Amino acid sequence: MRGPLRAVVAVLIALDLSACDNGIGESTANGAASAPEREPPAEPIRPSSLPADLPSNLTWQTNDTDPVFTSQNAKRGGILRLWMESFPLTLRRIGPDANGGFAAVTRYIQMPLVVFHPITRRPMPALADKWAFGDDGRSIYFHIDAAARWSDGVRVTADDFVFTLDLMRSKEIVEPWYNNQYTHEIIDIKKYDDLTIGVEAVSGKPPDEMLENYQPSVYAKHFFTISKNFNRDYNWKIEPSTGAYRISEVRKGKYVELARLNDWWANDHRYYKNRFNPDVIHIKVIRDVNTALRYFLRGELDSFFAVRPPIWWDKAKGKDFDDGYIDRYWFYTQGVQSPAGMFLNLDDPLLANRDVRLGIAYSMNLDKVIITVLRGDYDRLQTFNDGFGDYDDTSIRARPFDIDKADAHFAAAGFATRGDDGILTRGNERLSVHVVYGNDASTEGLVVLKEEAQKAGLELVLELKDGAASFKQVQEKKYQIGWLAWAGQGLAPTYWEFWDSVNAHKPQTNNIVNMDDPEMDRLIDRYQASTSKVERVELAHEMEEKIFDSGAFIPSFKVPYTREIAWHWMKLPDPIGTPQTEALFFPLELANGLFSAGGVFWIDVADKQATRDARARGEPYPPVSIKDDRYRE
Amino acid sequence: MTEAALAAAPLRRFQLSPIARAQWRRFRSIKRGYYSALVLAALVMVACAAELLVNSRALVVHYRGNTYFPTYGAFIPGRTFGLDYDYETNYRDLAKTFATANSGDWVVLPLVPYGQYETDLREHVYPPYPPSSADRHYLGTDTTGRDMVARLLYGFRIAIAFSAFLLVCNYVIGVAIGCAMGFWGGAFDLLFQRVIEVWSNVPYLYVIMIIASIMVPSFWTLAAVMVLFNWMNMTWYLRTSTYKEKARDYVLAAQALGASSGRIIARHILPNTISVLVTFLPFSIAGGITALTALDYLGFGLRPPTPSWGELLDEGTARLESPWIVTSVVAAMVVVLLAVTYVGEAIREAFDPKKFTYYE
Numbered sequence: 005m006r007g008p009l010r011a012v013v014a015v016l017i018a019l020d021l022s023a024c025d026n027g028i029g030e031s032t033a034n035g036a037a038s039a040p041e042r043e044p045p046a047e048p049i050r051p052s053s054l055p056a057d058l059p060s061n062l063t064w065q066t067n068d069t070d071p072v073f074t075s076q077n078a079k080r081g082g083i084l085r086l087w088m089e090s091f092p093l094t095l096r097r098i099g100p101d102a103n104g105g106f107a108a109v110t111r112y113i114q115m116p117l118v119v120f121h122p123i124t125r126r127p128m129p130a131l132a133d134k135w136a137f138g139d140d141g142r143s144i145y146f147h148i149d150a151a152a153r154w155s156d157g158v159r160v161t162a163d164d165f166v167f168t169l170d171l172m173r174s175k176e177i178v179e180p181w182y183n184n185q186y187t188h189e190i191i192d193i194k195k196y197d198d199l200t201i202g203v204e205a206v207s208g209k210p211p212d213e214m215l216e217n218y219q220p221s222v223y224a225k226h227f228f229t230i231s232k233n234f235n236r237d238y239n240w241k242i243e244p245s246t247g248a249y250r251i252s253e254v255r256k257g258k259y260v261e262l263a264r265l266n267d268w269w270a271n272d273h274r275y276y277k278n279r280f281n282p283d284v285i286h287i288k289v290i291r292d293v294n295t296a297l298r299y300f301l302r303g304e305l306d307s308f309f310a311v312r313p314p315i316w317w318d319k320a321k322g323k324d325f326d327d328g329y330i331d332r333y334w335f336y337t338q339g340v341q342s343p344a345g346m347f348l349n350l351d352d353p354l355l356a357n358r359d360v361r362l363g364i365a366y367s368m369n370l371d372k373v374i375i376t377v378l379r380g381d382y383d384r385l386q387t388f389n390d391g392f393g394d395y396d397d398t399s400i401r402a403r404p405f406d407i408d409k410a411d412a413h414f415a416a417a418g419f420a421t422r423g424d425d426g427i428l429t430r431g432n433e434r435l436s437v438h439v440v441y442g443n444d445a446s447t448e449g450l451v452v453l454k455e456e457a458q459k460a461g462l463e464l465v466l467e468l469k470d471g472a473a474s475f476k477q478v479q480e481k482k483y484q485i486g487w488l489a490w491a492g493q494g495l496a497p498t499y500w501e502f503w504d505s506v507n508a509h510k511p512q513t514n515n516i517v518n519m520d521d522p523e524m525d526r527l528i529d530r531y532q533a534s535t536s537k538v539e540r541v542e543l544a545h546e547m548e549e550k551i552f553d554s555g556a557f558i559p560s561f562k563v564p565y566t567r568e569i570a571w572h573w574m575k576l577p578d579p580i581g582t583p584q585t586e587a588l589f590f591p592l593e594l595a596n597g598l599f600s601a602g603g604v605f606w607i608d609v610a611d612k613q614a615t616r617d618a619r620a621r622g623e624p625y626p627p628v629s630i631k632d633d634r635y636r637e
Numbered sequence: 638m639t640e641a642a643l644a645a646a647p648l649r650r651f652q653l654s655p656i657a658r659a660q661w662r663r664f665r666s667i668k669r670g671y672y673s674a675l676v677l678a679a680l681v682m683v684a685c686a687a688e689l690l691v692n693s694r695a696l697v698v699h700y701r702g703n704t705y706f707p708t709y710g711a712f713i714p715g716r717t718f719g720l721d722y723d724y725e726t727n728y729r730d731l732a733k734t735f736a737t738a739n740s741g742d743w744v745v746l747p748l749v750p751y752g753q754y755e756t757d758l759r760e761h762v763y764p765p766y767p768p769s770s771a772d773r774h775y776l777g778t779d780t781t782g783r784d785m786v787a788r789l790l791y792g793f794r795i796a797i798a799f800s801a802f803l804l805v806c807n808y809v810i811g812v813a814i815g816c817a818m819g820f821w822g823g824a825f826d827l828l829f830q831r832v833i834e835v836w837s838n839v840p841y842l843y844v845i846m847i848i849a850s851i852m853v854p855s856f857w858t859l860a861a862v863m864v865l866f867n868w869m870n871m872t873w874y875l876r877t878s879t880y881k882e883k884a885r886d887y888v889l890a891a892q893a894l895g896a897s898s899g900r901i902i903a904r905h906i907l908p909n910t911i912s913v914l915v916t917f918l919p920f921s922i923a924g925g926i927t928a929l930t931a932l933d934y935l936g937f938g939l940r941p942p943t944p945s946w947g948e949l950l951d952e953g954t955a956r957l958e959s960p961w962i963v964t965s966v967v968a969a970m971v972v973v974l975l976a977v978t979y980v981g982e983a984i985r986e987a988f989d990p991k992k993f994t995y996y997e
Contacts (some may be wrong), residue, residue, distance in 0.1 A: 294955035314780070317763070318958060376758035377781070407722070424711035426725050444936070448781045451942045452756050459724035466941050467853040 042230060045173035046183045052192035054143060054202045062136035062145055067128040070121045074278040074604045075577030080264070082573075082607030084282035084591055085305045087290040089443075090472050091257045095242060097221075098177050099235040100512055103479070104472055106260075109287070112592040112602075113262065115246040115270070117146050117219045119594065120212070120495070122582035122601035127215050128275055130593075130600070131160065131222070131246055135215065141208035141535060144218055148199040151269040154224050154244035162195035167225035169193040176234040180513055181501060186220075189532075193220055208535035216495050216598065222246070247593060248280035248603070259288040262591075276593075281606035285591050293445055300569070301330075303616070306607065307570035307589040311563055312445060313379040320569045328625030329572050329615055336565045336636035338583040339596065340391035343502075344489030345560035346439070351509060351518040352484045354437065361555035362403070363413035364437070364485075368558055369405035369456035373449040378561065385559035388551050389497035394541045397548040402559045410460040419461070428461035436463035441487035442474030450487065480511045481518060487560075490514070493596035496540065499528045499547050517556040524550055564637070572625060573612035576605050583635040663987040670983020673976040680973065684794040691787045693752030695728035697745040700735075708747075749773055751784035753791040753944045758782045765959040777961040780952055783942075785965050792944040793969070799860060800925025806864040807921065808914065811871025816902050816910075818872065819879025826876070833869045841866035849937040856939060863928060871917070878910040912988040919981030923974050930970070946970060 092106030102110070117132040127135075132146040152160040171177065172186035191204040205218040224244045231237065242251045248270070252263035262285040270276040290296040297319060300308040310316040310332070324330045348355045348364065355361055374382055386402045389395065403409075414420070419428035419435045428435040439450065447468060454464040464485075469477065478486040490502075501507060505525050507515030524547065531543040551557055566581070568588050581588055584599035595602050618625065665671050683690060688708050698705040700718050707713050707728070715722040718731055732744040750773055751757060757778060758764065764782035766774055776785035818826045845862055848854060854862070882888060883906065891901050926946075932938035933947025941948065946966050953963025 292955075313763075318956075372758070375760055376763070379763055407724070411723070422712075422714075422723070426712040426714075447941050451754075451781050451783075452758065454942065455754060455756050459722070461724070468936070468941055469853065470850055473850050 042232070043175040045170060045175065046187045048173075048187045048191045049206065050191060052194065052204055053140070054138075054192050054194045054204045058145065058196040058200060058202070059138065062138070064134040064136045064147065065127075066134040067121070067126055068274055070124045070126060070128060070275075072275065072277075073123060073577065073582055073601075074275075075575075075606075076278065077575070078278040078281050078577070078604070078606040079608060080281050080283065080606070082282050082609045082612070083284040083286055084589075084607060086285060086287045086591070087296045087299065087305055088260075088287050089289070089291060089293070090470055091289050092260070093472055094235075094239045095251065095254065096235065096238050097223075097243070098171075098179050098182060099238075100178055101472075101476070103512075103514075104475060108595070109251075109260070109262070109592070111597070112594045113245040113247045113249045113251070114221070115152075115593065116221070117148075118215050119600040120216070120584075120598050121275075122584035122599040125212075125495075125584075125599075127212060128600065129273075130270075132219075137211060137214065138202070138204075142205045142214075144203045144205070144214055145196075146201050146203065146219070148201070149269070150199060152246060153269045154226075154246060155250035155265055156227075156244045158224065158226055158244070159198075160222065160246060161198045162201045163198075164222050164225045165193050165201045165220055166195050167228070168220055168223045171223050171228060171230060172220075174230050174234070176230055176232055178235060178512070180507070180510070184506065190218055190220060207533040209540075210535065210537050213495050248276075249285060249592065252284075257289060259286060261286050275600065278604075278606075280591065280593070280603040282591060303571060306574050307568055309587070310567045310569050311565075313377075313381050316381075316567055316569075317379060324619070325569075325629075326624070326627055327619070327622075328627045329619050330569055331572060331574070331628035332569050332630065333576075333580060333588055334565060334567045334629075334631040335581045335585065335588060336633040337581065337585055338391070338564075338635050338637055339586055339599075340389075340492040340494065341385060341562040341564075342489040342492045343388045343390075343557070343559070344385060344562070345487070346558040347478070347486040347488065347517050348556050348558070349481060349484055349486070349517060350520070350554075350556055351481060354433075355484060357417045358555055359413040359417035360419075360435075363410045363417065363419075363460070364457075364462060365403040365555050365558045366406045366410035366413065367457040367460035367462045368403075368453055370402075370453070370558075370560055371405060372456060373452050374561065377449050377452055382561040382563050385562040387548050387559060388502075388557050389492070389544070389548065390562060391492065392495070392497050392544075394537070395497050395544045397545040399545075400548055400552050403555075405456065407460045410462070414461065422461050426458060426461060427463045434463065435461060436465060437484045438465045438467050439485045439487055440467045440469060440474050440477055440483045442469055442471035444468060446487060478516050479513070481509070481516065486516060489560075491596065493598050495598065497544055499524075499531060499544075503547070503551065504528050519554065519556055521550070521554070571612075572615045572628075573608045574605055575608050575611075579634065580630065580632060581635075660987045664983055667983040667986055670979045670981075670986075673979035674983070677973070677976045677980060680793065680976075681797060684790060684797060687790050687794055688747075690747050691749040691751065691753075691784070691790050692747045693728065693750060693755045694725075695731070695744045695746050695750075698728070698731070698742075699744075700742045749775065749784060749786045751787050753787045754783065754942055755787075756782040757784065765956065765962060767959070768961050776965045777959070779949060779962055780956055780959070781942075783944075785949075785962065788944045788949055789946070789965060789969050792946045792949065793973070795856070795939070795944065796926045796929050796946060797922075799856065799929050800922050802860050803863055803867065803925040803928075804918070804921045806860070807868045808871055810864070810868040812875050812907070812914070814868070815872035815875025816879045816906065819876040820883055820898065820902055820906070822880070829872070833872055836866075837869045839866060845932060845937050853940045854938070859929075859932070859938065863925075871914075874913050874917070875910060878913050879906055882906045882909050916981070916985045916988055919977045919984060923977040923981075926973065926977075 088105065092104060093101035095110060096102045097110045115131045117130060118127045118135060119130045120126065121128045131149060131152055133149040134147045136145045138145065148160055148162065154160060169186055172182045189206050191206055194202045196202060203218055203220060205214065208214065209217060227243055248268045249262040249264055251260060253261035264280060264283045290299060296305065297308060297315065299305045301324065310320050320332060325332065348361050350356055370384055374380060374384060384402055387397055387400050414428050414435060418430040421429055423429045423434060441450065450466050454466060457464050477483050478488060501514040503515060503519045503524055505520040507513035508518040508520040527543055527547050531540055531547065534540045534543065566585065566587055570589060574589060576588060582601045585601045586595035589605050590602040592602050593600050689696065692708060694707040696708055698707060698718065705713060712725040714724060715726045718726055720726065728744055728746060729750050732746055735742040735744055764778050765780045766778045766782065768775060768777040774784050778784055779788060814829060818829050844866065848862060888901060888905060891905050929938060930947040930950065933945040934951050938947055939945055949962060949966040953966055956962055
């Protein structure tokens with residue numbers, strides 16, 4: 005759901021989920037007919053050591069004192085009209101193809117147990133109204149809010165979490181990532197009473213990161229049946245949700261509609277009051293960003309991302325802007341940056357050679373793309389992870405465009421002579437690599453990279469595909485170079501899913517570069533096991549260094565702001581965003597899986613009519629163009 | 638064509654028959670079609686020699702007493718001309734360097750000194766640049782800063798080559814099968830009629846879309862798919878006219894003389910059905926160009942950054958605030974397609990056995 009639901013330049017959004025992918029969902033079937041045939045589920049790496057009874061000495065924590073960042077003036081109502089570039093391949097949250105752009109909807113209509121405050125960065129209650137840490141330093145106890153309900157009215161109970169553990173360990177869901185997460189990371193989930201669960205993690209971490217990493221998601225026990233056809237059976241079924249919206253209508257290939265639950269259980273919750281205001285969210289498939297923009301300019305979409313320079317500078321202007329019918333917002337944030345750029349498949353025979361990879365890195369003139377195509381709005385991303393505070397390794401600088409160094413590396417790999425077309429050769433082999441990408445908007449920048457790379461004797465063959473298809477190709481590891489971005493999020497960077505050899509050489513995992521390095525695995529293990537932030541920071545720096553050395557990732561750009569245009573009837577609180585706001589007009593709670601910043605805007609239905617009338621009469625409003633850099637670093 | 642003309646044909650194969658000459662005269666007399674044909678021929682010739690007219694490589698470089706012709710052949714690294722790099726020389730800069738150095742070296746640049754893939758990017762000014770004769774971007778640039786003339790011309794060359802390839806393949810297959818159906822008739826005819834009916838109901842656009850989602854189509858795969866789904870069109874016409882010709886006495890005579898089927902088809906029947914082929918020719922060319930343009934426009938065509946009219950059309954419609962993009966490509970398409978249509982009309986008139994005409 006690039007355009008509308010996610011700000012990033014990014015081509016593809018996928019997870020990184022550590023924290024919160026929670027809940028489950030609703031509606032139709034409850035399909036347990038015959039006894040399902042099941043494979044034995046994955047076993048935890050060690051037996052549970054959670055106490056049989058709830059410890060009596062727990063210090064329960066909650067947070068009801070942080071500032072509220074919503075507006076009293078917010079009004080419920082209206083239909084929010086968004087768009088997505090391609091229709092999702094599934095409505096499931098797990099299993100094959102569930103990791104595409106639409107995950108922003110399927111995941112975030114579910115509430116996590118605990119979320120983080122977007123200004124104070126402290127944990128705040130969501131599905132759990134309080135939580136406590138065990139004495140062993142690696143267990144967490146959650147008390148589920150007694151009011152919590154699934155969208156079909158069923159209570160959310162501890163049984164759902166116990167079921168979730170079973171589901172996540174089952175082989176039937178074809179999800180190595182979750183299988184591992186719920187056996188190697190989460191050792192056990194135990195029910196103490198209907199509303200209390202204990203979660204045992206493999207190792208301790210700083211408390212906030214414990215909450216972030218080890219809170220389980222939740223799937224409705226009354227809805228799912230685990231069987232060998234799980235992925236097929238639930239591909240298009242709408243599961244109940246715990247958040248303010250449920251998927252209410254699906255027209256395959258055309259649109260998905262979400263409906264606001266009027267009697268949502270958290271309506272009066274301190275941090276959820278005055279939020280999630282539109283009655284309906286209509287997400288329409290529009291295959292092309294320019295067509296979508298025209299829909300917006302005709303008033304058929306309510307807001308539009310203008311992060312990309314051509315949209316902001318060339319298209320977001322004209323009479324409707326001058327007359328104040330469409331407002332312009334440029335809001336700087338401090339969020340985690342997407343790891344965006346080129347991912348090099350280390351299993352590819354050509355790219356297996358480190359010199360080739362480094363040569364390619366030195367052949368990428370990304371600075372030229374920034375100052376020309378991107379008009380200097382973006383910055384160069386320097387490392388894989390960025391925006392995690394102390395975890396960032398600012399000593400690493402991404403490799404600049406340097407033909408001499410590229411030449412030296414290519415020569416070391418045997419590519420020393422240039423053919424008639426200026427491309428380097430090694431015997432009969434030309435130095436030519438395929439770059440697969442899924443967003444036409446990237447073509448402009450890639451064309452410049454291609455031209456510049458030619459100077460270094462490297463040919464880039466650009467392969468533009470449909471968003472979902474290109475991501476699938478990358479996840480199947482059938483590619484040479486992938487130009488894409490992961491959705492960055494979290495309190496601390498994650499390495500395991502992207503860089504651990506467990507995830508290498510097999511399809512549908514996020515180690516898309518097939519990094520297979522025992523030393524890296526060792527660092528990841530230590531990083532995951534460590535409870536000391538100082539040590540973790542040190543290890544993160546070491547791993548960042550290794551990633552840099554490997555040349556498997558060429559960082560492209562970072563975008564430290566969100567920029568949006570919206571019709572006059574789209575209203576925002578004051579201030580319009582928080583340091584963690586990824587998108588001003590993101591309608592769900594989480595945009596990045598961690599900080600609860602979304603859904604604070606509202607549609608002023610009366611103003612919508614008034615604006616349309618004024619526009620028809622030609623009666624101008626004062627133009628609105630806000631550039632807010634209070635959170636600029 | 639009459640039998641007399643045909644009988645004369647094999648003897649003087651390399652001369653035009655009187656009838657052909659009459660047809661040519663007739664074609665020339667239809668001015669609109671004739672001039673359109675000249676325009677088209679000129680365009681194709683320009684496209685074939687595009688490197689000499691629109692190119693980032695210079696035509697001639699004179700450096701330290703040596704003369705270089707970089708247009709064709711291997712690239713010449715900048716170091717050859719005293720520059721400090723090993724990649725392809727930037728001849729526009731070289732021209733400026735030589736001019737300021739005033740050392741007697743010189744560069745002759747083509748009319749439009751930009752290549753088809755070359756992005757002309759500058760700081761603080763952002764493409765698309767409007768038309769400017771000072772920058773020699775006579776039709777401006779596209780959104781990436783590539784010269785419009787270059788994109789149009791090289792795009793045209795690819796389209797026309799694609800179209801020609803398609804045409805040859807379609808006609809060879811279509812004519813062969815159509816003639817065979819008409820000549821042998823019977824079960825063979827019946828079988829192929831059904832095959833063609835079934836096959837032509839496969840929506841080829843969907844097939845191309847499916848293929849494009851699995852792999853990025855290249856020139857040849859795209860052409861192969863198009864041939865696969867387009868060869869049927871000619872079979873019907875050829876089948877009918879072969880049926881017609883087969884019943885004529887001269888075929889019977891040839892058979893009586895012991896001529897083989899192949900010889901009868903190739904030597905006797907085919908020349909008499911040629912007017913059908915020729916009439917369809919221009920429209921097939923236009924069809925090929927529009928098909929490729931449409932596919933590129935929809936994003937199922939050749940991979941970027943291949944120059945293509947469809948891609949320009951897409952870009953132009955997305956960037957209506959830069960009207961020179963869409964105007965240039967639409968104008969180019971209108972000119973080419975109109976010219977092809979006029980030529981087609983004229984040919985049809987010239988080959989019309991009834992000698993009836995709307996023109997003159």
